Amino acid sequence: xxxxxxxxxxxxxxxxxxxxxxxxxxxxxxxxxxxxxxxxxxxxxxxxxxxxxxxxxxxxxxxxxxxxxxxxxxxxxxxxxxxxxxxxxxxxxxxxxxxxxxxxxxx
Amino acid sequence: xxxxxxxxxxxxxxxxxxxxxxxxxxxxxxxxxxxxxxxxxxxxxxxxxxxxxxxxxxxxxxxxxxxxxxxxxxxxxxxxxxxxxxxxxxxxxxxxxxxxxxxxxxxxxxxxxxxxx
Numbered sequence: 001x002x003x004x005x006x007x008x009x010x011x012x013x014x015x016x017x018x019x020x021x022x023x024x025x026x027x028x029x030x031x032x033x034x035x036x037x038x039x040x041x042x043x044x045x046x047x048x049x050x051x052x053x054x055x056x057x058x059x060x061x062x063x064x065x066x067x068x069x070x071x072x073x074x075x076x077x078x079x080x081x082x083x084x085x086x087x088x089x090x091x092x093x094x095x096x097x098x099x100x101x102x103x104x105x106x107x
Numbered sequence: 108x109x110x111x112x113x114x115x116x117x118x119x120x121x122x123x124x125x126x127x128x129x130x131x132x133x134x135x136x137x138x139x140x141x142x143x144x145x146x147x148x149x150x151x152x153x154x155x156x157x158x159x160x161x162x163x164x165x166x167x168x169x170x171x172x173x174x175x176x177x178x179x180x181x182x183x184x185x186x187x188x189x190x191x192x193x194x195x196x197x198x199x200x201x202x203x204x205x206x207x208x209x210x211x212x213x214x215x216x217x218x219x220x221x222x223x224x
Contacts, residue, residue, distance in 0.1 A: 034210060036152075043202055043214040044152065055212065087152055091210055094166045096142075096154035 002026050002090050006099035012107040019075040021102045023088035028068045032092035035064055035073045038101075039084045047086075048073065078104070109133040109213045111203050116218030121194055129186040129203035129215055137161070137181040140209040143188050145199035146217075155201070156188065157209065170196070193222045 003026035013019050023033065031051035036044035046055045048064035051071055061076045075082055083106055088099040115127040129141070143155040156167045156177040165177050176189040186203050200219050206212025 036211070043216055044211070045214070046206070046210070046212050049206075049210055049212070089152070089211065091208075094157070095168045096157075098152040098154070100151050 001095055002029060002093060002097050004088055004090055004097050004099040006086075006088055006102050008102060009100065010103040010105065012105050013078050014107045015078055015080060017078045017107075019078055019082075019104060021073045021086055021088075021104075023066075023071045023073070023099050025069045025071075025090055025092075029090045029092035031067050032090055033064070033066065033071050034089045034091060035062075036087045036089060037082075037084045038087065044087065075104075080106075109205075111205065111213060111215035113201060113203055113215045113218040116201065116220045118221045118223060119193055120224050121222055123193055124189070124191045125193060125220060127188040127190070127201055127218060127220070129188075131184045131186065131203075131205070134205075134213075136184040139205045139207075141179065141186045141203060141205045142209075142211065143177060143186075144202045144204050144211065144214075145197075145220075146202070147199045150199075153199070158186070190220070193220075195222050198222045 005024045033051045035048040038044045047062050052064045063074045065072050085101045085103045087101050110132045112130045119125045140159050142157045158165050158177045174192045178187045200217040202217045204211040204214045
């Protein structure tokens with residue numbers, strides 16, 4: 001199974017901050033990497049697919065980069081509605097696996 | 108718009124069975140693979156199973172193999188998950204999800220399964 005390791009597991013940031021979340025795969029997954037945002041009591045929401053493609057309707061303050069084993073989700077200017085948990089996910093092979101999540105909290 | 112609505116969750120005793128359904132609308136259901144993904148309370152996401160667009164191919168995570176069965180009815184735009192021999196480890200919110208290239212572009216709202224005596 002491909003292990004997905006996210007860092008950090010949590011972070012505190014202020015409105016307007018630039019935030020980076022990293023995800024490392026235990027083996028190469030090309031660009032078969034997606035990012036999701038989840039708020040309490042809600043289903044995950046797709047933000048990024050193919051490592052860097054923005055999902056329709058997602059604001060451009062979200063961006064993704066990387067290929068192979070190392071990936072990054074960037075939020076360019078954190079807004080109140082962005083405080084949530086973020087997960088990475090590999091869809092390169094089965095079983096599909098997720099990172100453990102990064103909780104973004106208000107400083 | 109794409110809509111996925113799960114149902115069938117509830118409280119069940121260990122060792123018993125439960126069936127979940129996911130009703131799909133707003134897209135050509137019979138053209139897409141569909142997945143079940145679960146999330147234990149306060150925990151991360153775990154992929155459970157996938158079924159191909161025509162039902163001919165199915166994959167399961169190891170922990171549910173031999174106990175869970177995924178199926179679909181393309182005439183009714185419905186996905187199902189039959190869960191047998193449930194354990195407390197199966198307690199979770201269960202989501203159905205689908206998208207292009209078997210991605211998780213769209214998710215349902217989830218249904219809670221609680222396995223408890």
